[in-house]
Amino acid sequence: MAEVGVSGADLHRLRDILALLRPDNGTGAGPVEVAYEVLDLLEPLLHVDGISFQEMHVGRHQSMHRSYVQASEAGEHVALDAAQIAAYDRENPPDTIMRYWWQLPCSLVDRTGRPQLTTIRMFYTASEWAAHPVQIDYFRCADSLLLAYPTGGGSTLRILTAREAAPAFGLRELTLMELLQPHLLPLLRAVRAEVTAPRVDDAGSVITQRQIEILHLVALGLPNRRIGHLLGISEATVRKHLENSFERMGVQSRTEAVHWLHEHEHEAEAVS
Numbered sequence: 491m492a493e494v495g496v497s498g499a500d501l502h503r504l505r506d507i508l509a510l511l512r513p514d515n516g517t518g519a520g521p522v523e524v525a526y527e528v529l530d531l532l533e534p535l536l537h538v539d540g541i542s543f544q545e546m547h548v549g550r551h552q553s554m555h556r557s558y559v560q561a562s563e564a565g566e567h568v569a570l571d572a573a574q575i576a577a578y579d580r581e582n583p584p585d586t587i588m589r590y591w592w593q594l595p596c597s598l599v600d601r602t603g604r605p606q607l608t609t610i611r612m613f614y615t616a617s618e619w620a621a622h623p624v625q626i627d628y629f630r631c632a633d634s635l636l637l638a639y640p641t642g643g644g645s646t647l648r649i650l651t652a653r654e655a656a657p658a659f660g661l662r663e664l665t666l667m668e669l670l671q672p673h674l675l676p677l678l679r680a681v682r683a684e685v686t687a688p689r690v691d692d693a694g695s696v697i698t699q700r701q702i703e704i705l706h707l708v709a710l711g712l713p714n715r716r717i718g719h720l721l722g723i724s725e726a727t728v729r730k731h732l733e734n735s736f737e738r739m740g741v742q743s744r745t746e747a748v749h750w751l752h753e754h755e756h757e758a759e760a761v762s
Contacts (some may be wrong), residue, residue, distance in 0.1 A: 495662035503535045504669060511673045521680035522560065522569070528677065529562035532651070536635065536663050539564055541651040545682060548600045548644050554588055555579070558685060571685075594624065596631040599638035599646050605675075607667055609635045611658040614750040637667050647678040701735040702751065704728060704753050709748045 509515060510527055517524065529541050540563035548554045559570040570578070591597050595608040610619055611633045619625050619633075631652035638648040651671045653659065697705075700721075714728040721728070736742065739750045 494665045495660070496665060500662075500666060502533060503531055504538060505572070507531050507535070507670060508673060511670075511677055513676075514727050521677060521684045525560055525677060525681045526562055526567050528674075529560070530565065532649075533564070535666060536651055536659075538651045538653060539601060541649065543678060543681065544648045545649060545653050546648055548591070548597070548646070554584065554591060557681065560681065569685075582627065587624050587629075590622075596634075596638070598635055599640050599648075600644070603640050605637075605639045606672065607635075607637050607664060607671060609633055609659045616656075616658070630654070632656050635659045635663060635667070637671060637674070639678065641679075647675065647680075647682070649674065696754070697735045697738050698731075701731050701738075704731050705735065705747055705751045708732070708744050709751070 507528055508523055510531075511515070517527075519527070524731065525543055529543065532541050533539065540561065542559055542561035544556050544560075545558040545644050546554065555572075556575050557572040559568075559575060561568050587594070592601070595606075595610060598608055599606040610629075610631075614622065616632070625631070629652065632655050634650065634652040636645050636648060636650050640646050642743055644745055650655050703721065707720065712720070714732070715725045718725045718728045732744070732747070739747060741747045741750055
């Protein structure tokens, strides 16, 4: 490893990352949190000040959009969903990069349908890249490094980082990422599964515990007067609680409300 510039400290960080990428890593953290830990370790390993994981969708007819970005920069973490990314792109249109997309190394994964590890400077000299419209209008970096995996249907999962100033990425960084390449994809897939999973609202996050108590008694077929007596509140208070809970749940009847409660409680139990 010494001949490509990989040090003992690099190998130690590499081992730490591989340990996190194991399914039984012992952290108890979900994929998103593990991904942040991996990105945090990749920053010093690659000697960069920011790195991101992105899901991208590319069509053949000048269409490109990202549906998820998770980034780490000097310990600061940020995650953007499709709506937030679309808002950003409206303010910063990626027109220039789309114009040159199929000529750039970032499109190799789309063109070949195979995983790709590339840098800008593998394809452009420093002067060529400095004069390139994408560098001037969009990237504004001395070099970028991209590890990209195709996932089908024009979608890719990518790890992207860049250096604003020289030196360019070299054999050291490419070797380290090549060693990690087979191990990163399962984590990236797990992150996407976690962030795209339908959110199950716990009943208690929509209606109050008192309203849940009342609905459990409604499910037993008890009238409002009897429910009030059992809970030590007035019949009018029971009626008001039901009206408020119906509005929050978006239902119109006692039967619909009971069905809603049972459905949400069962889904929450299944997720937990």
